[in-house]
Amino acid sequence: MDDKKLYSPKVMKYILDKYGFKFSKSLGQNFLIDGNIINNIAETAELDENSGVIEIGPGFGTLTQVLCSKAKKVVAIEVDKSLEKVHKETLDYDNIKIIYEDFMKVDVVKLIDEEFQGMDVKIVANLPYYITTPIIMKILEERYKISKIVVMVQKEVAERLNSTAGSKEYGAITLAVNYRADTRIAMIVPNTVFMPRPKVDSAVISFDILDKPRIQVLDENMLFAVIKASFGQRRKTLLNGLSNNLKLPKEQIKMVLERAGIDPGVRGETLNLQQFGDIADEIIKLSN
Structure with missing residues (x-):
């Protein structure tokens, strides 16, 4: 052949x-x-x-x-x-x-x-x-x-x-x-x-x-849950998207975003990977 x-x-x-x-x-x-x-x-x-x-x-x-x-x-x-x-x-x-x-x-x-x-x-x-x-x-x-x-x-x-x-x-x-x-x-x-x-x-x-993931997070499953929730409804703000798709109270999400240093009014498409990692880590910390 x-x-x-x-x-x-x-x-x-x-x-x-x-x-x-x-x-x-x-x-x-x-x-x-x-x-x-x-x-x-x-x-x-x-x-x-x-x-x-x-x-x-x-x-x-x-x-x-x-x-x-x-x-x-x-x-x-x-x-x-x-x-x-x-x-x-x-x-x-x-x-x-x-x-x-x-x-x-x-x-x-x-x-x-x-x-x-x-x-x-x-x-x-x-x-x-x-x-x-x-x-x-x-x-x-x-x-x-x-x-x-x-x-x-x-x-x-x-x-x-x-x-x-x-x-x-x-x-x-x-x-x-x-x-x-x-x-x-x-x-x-x-x-x-x-x-x-x-x-x-x-x-x-x-x-x-990569030899290891680009960022280190407390819980990889939470990272991907946050990413998926943020893009589930692209037109919604990050606060609304996370609250609706993760089934968490808005006040809790607002606190998470404040701790991560992220404006609740932005949309998920503006964030980089590290910022999603910071959000995921703050959710884990609050739940423990």
Whole structure:
């Protein structure tokens, strides 16, 4: 397979027709057909002979083919079992294992322990648009032993993940990502490099996982409860949003905000991660 470039539309169409494969809209299947983009994704992931890669949704295998050529081992997780017969032809490599399962149901901690002993593990993927946020939150919340995430996502999602306080894209997921990683948008990808062609452009975003969370808090669950409550009703003031969504008396929230040095009349989108941490800590102190 090494001499056959899977991203060639001609090669892809021939093999898919051969196996009677039909693209699934419900699974968000859009396969990459641009070799430069695929190689740039692999370069962004900084793979070498000690790299272990988890690929979510390999699809036809265009990115997988390049990952196998650069990493020590690739474990690809594919929800569409109808692709198994295709993969037997397209992904005939000694250093790959394909698991036909929904990534959201996979015990990734166990998988990493069993499959990647002594390797530097990274997650690299062209993510389906419809489930991008749940996948990223699963990765961050379950704290895998990984050093990097490089994923293709919808352009506006990448902008949200990489935004700053006060911007319209800034939200709860921005803060969740910021808590665990440094992010950068590596490239913008036009919709013309996919088969079939999606309606919107994409972007490749890189996450460098921090050795420890960016801030230290008394209770991590409270931090995320505060963040979620603050963005639950974006137009409300911080005082009203926290009181309504955390089910706490306004007087108590007002005292918390005063102790944290934050104006009760501001909106959550104006605060940075440390300020959310200060609020969470003050709530914990008051409850003890």
